[in-house]
Amino acid sequence: MTLTRLKNPGGIVDLKEVVGEGAYGKVHRGVLKNLKQIVAVKIIPIVPEEKEEIALELQVLAKFSSHHNIARFYGGYFQPVPREDKDGILRKQLWLVMQYCANGTATRLVKALRKPKPKHVIAYIMKEALNGLAYLHDNKIIHRDIKGGNILLTRGFRVKLVDFGVCAQLQHESSKRDTVIGTPYWMAPEVIMCDLSPPGTVHYDARADIWSLAITAIELADGEPPLSKMPAMKALHKIPSNKPPTLSSNHKWTKYFYEFLVVALKKNPTKRPNAEQLKSHPWLAKVEEEKSLETLRHLAEEYLPKPKEFKHREWFAEDDVRQNGEDDMRATDNLAKMRNFSEAAIVTTLQQRYAKDIIYTDIGDILVACNPFKSIDIYNRNFQEVFSASNQQRNPFPHVYNMAQATMRSLVHSGQNQCCIISGESGAGKTETAKYFVRQLLYTAAHHASGAFDATQWSSLEQRILASNPILEAFGNAKTIMNNNSSRFGKFLLIKFDTRHRLQGVSIAQYLLEKSRVVQQGPSERNFHVFYYLVSGNDITAERNALLLNTSLDFVYLGGTSTENLAALEDMGQDEAVKGYATLMSEMLALGFSGAELVEVKLILALILHLGNVSFGVVDGAESAEVFGLAALKHCSSLLGVELDVLSRALTKRVTVLRGEEMVKPLKPFQAEDNRDAAAKAIYGRLFAWIVTRINNTLLPDLEEEMREVGVLDIFGFENFRLNSFEQLCINVANEQLQYYFNQNVFAWELEELKSEGVNVANITFENNKPLLDMFLQRPHGLFAILDEESYFPQATDESLANKLHTNFANANKYYGAPKSSHTLEFSINHFASQVHYNLPGFLEKNRDRLSEGVERMLLECGIPLVRMFFRHEVGATGIMGSNWQADIDRSNATTVLRSLTPDKFRNQLRRKASMDRAALTPQAAPQHGKAKKAPTVSTHFRQSLTDLMSKMMQAQPHFVRCIKPNPRQIGDRFEEEFVLRQLQYTGVMQTVEIRKEGFPVRLDFDEFVRRYQVLGYRPGALLEESKAQLACVKILTQAGIEQNSQGASRSSVWELGKTKIFLKYFVTDRLAAQLEKHGEAAVSLQRAAKGFWARRNLKRLRLERD
Known part of the structure; x- marks a missing residue:
C-alpha cells in the first residue's frame, strides 16, 4: 500500500x-x-x-x-x-x-471502581472482546497486543478493540509467526520463547491472543496483570517457566471464572482453545448484556468522571448503529422508517447492508442501489417469480425487480405513462440496473397480459430487446478512469403497451454521443469498445487482410504509433476482445442486421481507424498542409472507393460554395488534422445513429392504436476528471437538469401543493439548482448562447471566448468561477455535486463540430453505400434518422474492398436492390450547398435533445433509482464511507428521507381517486355525486382498512384531505393496488363460473331440443 x-x-x-x-x-x-x-x-x-x-x-x-x-x-x-x-x-x-x-479504556474503568469488581461486568467485557478477536482470527489476523489499555468503551459502554499497530496477518489458518512483539506482562509463553530459542524452532498462532485475553481478565479483576510488580524483562523470563497465573486470593470469584482462566491459560498452545471454541464457555455464555450495561452505567456515574460533552456529536454514535439490531438487516429495508436518522446513521446502515451483500435499500418509494462490483445471485428466475407473484400489501424487500413491479402496477392502475430515472456517478451501476429493470418489466408484462407466465412470449421479447444492450454498449461504451464500461451516451428506452397492457414494442432515443472519444482519449482511457473488438477480436483472415488490420499499436486513434511510451497504452485484452466481437456479431444478426450490413459496418470502422493515421506537414517552408506518409492515405482511398487525389484534396483544402461559385482555401497542418478528425467523428456519429435507428425498426412495428409507455432513462453520470472539457460540461448540465427534475418531483411540487391545500407538514428545505440551469440555458445571455455566438464568429478564439464568459459571469453569478490569471484558459462551475474546473481550449471547435463541404461532398460520392446514405439524412433530436433512409441505400457503386468481402449470396440481392433504391431517391435527398442558413451547433442540438427528453419525462409518473458507487477503485466488498457520504449529500438523500417520513408523495384530485378505487368502497356501477367525492374518498380508504392514523406509520397520519385533493403516504397506493388485484381475481373467478353456468344451461337446452 x-x-x-x-x-x-x-x-x-x-x-x-x-x-x-x-x-x-x-x-x-x-x-x-x-x-x-x-x-x-x-x-x-x-x-x-x-x-x-x-x-x-x-x-x-x-x-x-x-x-x-x-x-x-x-x-x-x-x-x-x-x-x-x-x-x-x-x-x-x-x-x-x-x-x-468517550469512556476510555477498560483499564481506566476498573482502576476507578471499588474492590471487588462486579464479576458480570468483567465477563461482559471479556465476551465482547472475544467476539472481536474471533472475527479477526476468522480473517487470519492476530492482534498480538490484547490488554486492558487496548479495549475501549464508547459513551454507551460498547466494547471496542483498538491498536492494530503490532498485529500480524497469517496466510492461512494453520500459519504461525515467530516475531516477538507485544506488551511483556500480557505476552504468551510461546511468543516469548521465539526470542529465547534458536531462530525458526518455535512459532505461535492466533491462540497467543487467547492467553493475552485471559491475562487481561486477571488485570480487570485484580487491577493489574500478574508479575507487574517486577521489571518487564524479568517478567519475560518468568512467564515461560512459571505455572499459569490465576486470580489473587483477595476475593472469592465464581468457579466459572477460575475454570475460564485454567482453560485459556494452558501453557501448551495446542491444548488452548481458539476464540470460537472459547465463546461457548459457561462464564461467558451466562452474560446478560442489558444487565451488565445497566451496572456499568451506574458504576460510571458513581466512580468515573462524566465524559466530556462537546458541541458536536460523536461519529458512529451507538444510538445510530444499534437501533435496529445487527443481524436483522430487513429492519433497515426502508430508511424512511428509521426512528432516528442522521447522515452517519444512513451511511452506517448502507455499509452494514452492503457488507452482507444487501445492495438495495428503499427511501419510501425511491430505491438506493450500491454497486457490488461483483456477481451476486439475486437476479435469477426465482427472484423474478417472487416479485411478479407478489400481491402482498408489503413488497418482499427492496430490489430493482420490485421497482419494475411497482412501475407496471402504477401503469395498470393509473393509466398514466411511467418513467424510471436511474441516476448516479459514472461507475455507480446505472446501465446494469437499467438492464435488470427492463428484464423484470418484460417478465411482469408477460405475467399480466395472459394472467399466467407466457414463457414463449417473454423469451422472444427479452431476446430481441436485451440483444440491443451489447450492441449499444459496443458502439457507445468505453473505459474511462472512473468506469471500465462507461456509457458515453444517454439512452432513453420507451417500452410501449396497448390499453390491455400487452407489450407492443420498444423504441430507443440516444443523446449526446461522445464523438470526440473517437479521435482522442484521456490518460488511462480507451476508445469505444467496438474498435478493439474489430482489431483484436476478429479472426477472419480475409477480412483482416482486406481491412488492413493488425494490432491496436498500429492506430493513432487507439493510442498507438506515437513516440510516447507504448507501455502506457490502454489496450483491451485478447480474450475480452474475442468474446466481445463474437457477442456483437451474434446479437446484430439476431436483431436482423444482414451479413452485407455487418461487412459495411466493419469496413466503416476500419476506415475511421486508418483515417487517424493520415498525418500532415509542410514542404519547403510553405504554410499549406501536405499529406505525409501516403500509405495511410492509400488505405483510406481503397476503403472509401475514392481517388487518392480526391481524398487528399478534401482533407487539405477547405471548399466553400458561395452564390454558385466554388472557393478553395489551403489548410495549415493543424487545420487539416482538425478536418480529418471532424470526418472521423461525423462518420462514427452517423454510424451510431443508423445502428440505433436500425434497432428501432426491428423492435418497434408501425403502431396506430393508442399506446401507454414506460420510459427507462440510463444516462451518463456526473463527471469530474483531471482534465474536463466541453463533453463533461454537457454531461454535467444534463445531470443538473435531472437533479432539478428530481427536486421538483420529490420536494418542490409536493411542498407547494401541501401548502396550497392547507395540509401542515414539517419545514423541509432543499438545494434549488434552477439558477445554475438558467445560467447555462437562458437566452440570450446564458453560457451556451454566448458559446454559440462565438462559434458563429469566424475570428473567435479560445481567448475571446474566455474573456466573454468571465465578463458575463465572473462577478454576477455565484456558480461561476474565473481563474486568478487572465492567461489561464479555464473556468469553474459549482455544480450540485462538486466544483468542476473546465479547460476552454477546444470548446469552440467541439461546439461547431463542422464538416467541411469538400469532405461532405466526397463522402456523398464515396463507394460505401451506407456512408453515402448517412450524409443524405439528418439526425434528429432523439439521435435517430428519419423514416425514409431505407429507400436511400444505393449499392450499385460499392468499393472494390466491399465487393470482395460481400458474401456471394448477397451480391445478386444488392444488384436488384440497387435499381429499386435509385428509383426511390427523391430530389430532396440530394445535399444542399451555398445556403446562408447557419448549421446548428452541438450546444444547440444538446438543448433540443434535453428539451425533448424532459418533455417526455414530464408527461410520465416518475420512479427514481439512486445508484451509489461505494468506492472509487471499483473493488468488491469495499465501502468507503466518506466517498459514499459525499454522494448522499449532493443527491439530497437526507432531505429525501425526511420528506418521505413526513410528506405525502401521492396527490390525487378527489374524483380521480374515486375513479381509480371506487370498487373498494362501493358496489360495481354505483353512481356517486361529484359534490360528495371527498366523503367517498374517506369511505373507500376506511372500507379498505386504511385508517387515517394507521399503526406502524412514521407519523400519525398516513393520508390527509386537502381542499380539492387527497394526499397519501407512498405505501398507501401499494395497499390499494393489492386489494384491486384481489378484486380483479375475484371478478375473473365470477366470470369463469358464470360462463360455465350458461354453457351447461345451453348444453342442457340443446339436448332437450334434440330429444
Whole structure:
C-alpha cells in the first residue's frame, strides 16, 4: 500500500487535544469538517523501518473494522508536511481517523471502581472482546497486543478493540509467526520463547491472543496483570517457566471464572482453545448484556468522571448503529422508517447492508442501489417469480425487480405513462440496473397480459430487446478512469403497451454521443469498445487482410504509433476482445442486421481507424498542409472507393460554395488534422445513429392504436476528471437538469401543493439548482448562447471566448468561477455535486463540430453505400434518422474492398436492390450547398435533445433509482464511507428521507381517486355525486382498512384531505393496488363460473331440443 497516495487530512479533520497514546503514536480528538462530528485521530510518525507495520494497521482497519467489537475506521490520510515526533525528529505522518470512544479504556474503568469488581461486568467485557478477536482470527489476523489499555468503551459502554499497530496477518489458518512483539506482562509463553530459542524452532498462532485475553481478565479483576510488580524483562523470563497465573486470593470469584482462566491459560498452545471454541464457555455464555450495561452505567456515574460533552456529536454514535439490531438487516429495508436518522446513521446502515451483500435499500418509494462490483445471485428466475407473484400489501424487500413491479402496477392502475430515472456517478451501476429493470418489466408484462407466465412470449421479447444492450454498449461504451464500461451516451428506452397492457414494442432515443472519444482519449482511457473488438477480436483472415488490420499499436486513434511510451497504452485484452466481437456479431444478426450490413459496418470502422493515421506537414517552408506518409492515405482511398487525389484534396483544402461559385482555401497542418478528425467523428456519429435507428425498426412495428409507455432513462453520470472539457460540461448540465427534475418531483411540487391545500407538514428545505440551469440555458445571455455566438464568429478564439464568459459571469453569478490569471484558459462551475474546473481550449471547435463541404461532398460520392446514405439524412433530436433512409441505400457503386468481402449470396440481392433504391431517391435527398442558413451547433442540438427528453419525462409518473458507487477503485466488498457520504449529500438523500417520513408523495384530485378505487368502497356501477367525492374518498380508504392514523406509520397520519385533493403516504397506493388485484381475481373467478353456468344451461337446452 502506497501511503503517499492517500489524501491530505487538512480538508478532512480538525485536530483537537491528545486523549491517549498507542504503540506507534499519539491519539487526538478530532472533528470531521464535513459532518461536524467527533472522531479519534491516531497520528503515526512514518519511520522507514516501520512502514510495513504501519501499512498493515491501515490495511486491517480498512478491511476489518465493520465488526461491532472493533472501533469503526473512517479513513487513512497522509500528512506530507514533516512534524516533530516524540524524539524531536521531523517525520511525515499517517493519520488514522476512527470512532471516538468517550469512556476510555477498560483499564481506566476498573482502576476507578471499588474492590471487588462486579464479576458480570468483567465477563461482559471479556465476551465482547472475544467476539472481536474471533472475527479477526476468522480473517487470519492476530492482534498480538490484547490488554486492558487496548479495549475501549464508547459513551454507551460498547466494547471496542483498538491498536492494530503490532498485529500480524497469517496466510492461512494453520500459519504461525515467530516475531516477538507485544506488551511483556500480557505476552504468551510461546511468543516469548521465539526470542529465547534458536531462530525458526518455535512459532505461535492466533491462540497467543487467547492467553493475552485471559491475562487481561486477571488485570480487570485484580487491577493489574500478574508479575507487574517486577521489571518487564524479568517478567519475560518468568512467564515461560512459571505455572499459569490465576486470580489473587483477595476475593472469592465464581468457579466459572477460575475454570475460564485454567482453560485459556494452558501453557501448551495446542491444548488452548481458539476464540470460537472459547465463546461457548459457561462464564461467558451466562452474560446478560442489558444487565451488565445497566451496572456499568451506574458504576460510571458513581466512580468515573462524566465524559466530556462537546458541541458536536460523536461519529458512529451507538444510538445510530444499534437501533435496529445487527443481524436483522430487513429492519433497515426502508430508511424512511428509521426512528432516528442522521447522515452517519444512513451511511452506517448502507455499509452494514452492503457488507452482507444487501445492495438495495428503499427511501419510501425511491430505491438506493450500491454497486457490488461483483456477481451476486439475486437476479435469477426465482427472484423474478417472487416479485411478479407478489400481491402482498408489503413488497418482499427492496430490489430493482420490485421497482419494475411497482412501475407496471402504477401503469395498470393509473393509466398514466411511467418513467424510471436511474441516476448516479459514472461507475455507480446505472446501465446494469437499467438492464435488470427492463428484464423484470418484460417478465411482469408477460405475467399480466395472459394472467399466467407466457414463457414463449417473454423469451422472444427479452431476446430481441436485451440483444440491443451489447450492441449499444459496443458502439457507445468505453473505459474511462472512473468506469471500465462507461456509457458515453444517454439512452432513453420507451417500452410501449396497448390499453390491455400487452407489450407492443420498444423504441430507443440516444443523446449526446461522445464523438470526440473517437479521435482522442484521456490518460488511462480507451476508445469505444467496438474498435478493439474489430482489431483484436476478429479472426477472419480475409477480412483482416482486406481491412488492413493488425494490432491496436498500429492506430493513432487507439493510442498507438506515437513516440510516447507504448507501455502506457490502454489496450483491451485478447480474450475480452474475442468474446466481445463474437457477442456483437451474434446479437446484430439476431436483431436482423444482414451479413452485407455487418461487412459495411466493419469496413466503416476500419476506415475511421486508418483515417487517424493520415498525418500532415509542410514542404519547403510553405504554410499549406501536405499529406505525409501516403500509405495511410492509400488505405483510406481503397476503403472509401475514392481517388487518392480526391481524398487528399478534401482533407487539405477547405471548399466553400458561395452564390454558385466554388472557393478553395489551403489548410495549415493543424487545420487539416482538425478536418480529418471532424470526418472521423461525423462518420462514427452517423454510424451510431443508423445502428440505433436500425434497432428501432426491428423492435418497434408501425403502431396506430393508442399506446401507454414506460420510459427507462440510463444516462451518463456526473463527471469530474483531471482534465474536463466541453463533453463533461454537457454531461454535467444534463445531470443538473435531472437533479432539478428530481427536486421538483420529490420536494418542490409536493411542498407547494401541501401548502396550497392547507395540509401542515414539517419545514423541509432543499438545494434549488434552477439558477445554475438558467445560467447555462437562458437566452440570450446564458453560457451556451454566448458559446454559440462565438462559434458563429469566424475570428473567435479560445481567448475571446474566455474573456466573454468571465465578463458575463465572473462577478454576477455565484456558480461561476474565473481563474486568478487572465492567461489561464479555464473556468469553474459549482455544480450540485462538486466544483468542476473546465479547460476552454477546444470548446469552440467541439461546439461547431463542422464538416467541411469538400469532405461532405466526397463522402456523398464515396463507394460505401451506407456512408453515402448517412450524409443524405439528418439526425434528429432523439439521435435517430428519419423514416425514409431505407429507400436511400444505393449499392450499385460499392468499393472494390466491399465487393470482395460481400458474401456471394448477397451480391445478386444488392444488384436488384440497387435499381429499386435509385428509383426511390427523391430530389430532396440530394445535399444542399451555398445556403446562408447557419448549421446548428452541438450546444444547440444538446438543448433540443434535453428539451425533448424532459418533455417526455414530464408527461410520465416518475420512479427514481439512486445508484451509489461505494468506492472509487471499483473493488468488491469495499465501502468507503466518506466517498459514499459525499454522494448522499449532493443527491439530497437526507432531505429525501425526511420528506418521505413526513410528506405525502401521492396527490390525487378527489374524483380521480374515486375513479381509480371506487370498487373498494362501493358496489360495481354505483353512481356517486361529484359534490360528495371527498366523503367517498374517506369511505373507500376506511372500507379498505386504511385508517387515517394507521399503526406502524412514521407519523400519525398516513393520508390527509386537502381542499380539492387527497394526499397519501407512498405505501398507501401499494395497499390499494393489492386489494384491486384481489378484486380483479375475484371478478375473473365470477366470470369463469358464470360462463360455465350458461354453457351447461345451453348444453342442457340443446339436448332437450334434440330429444
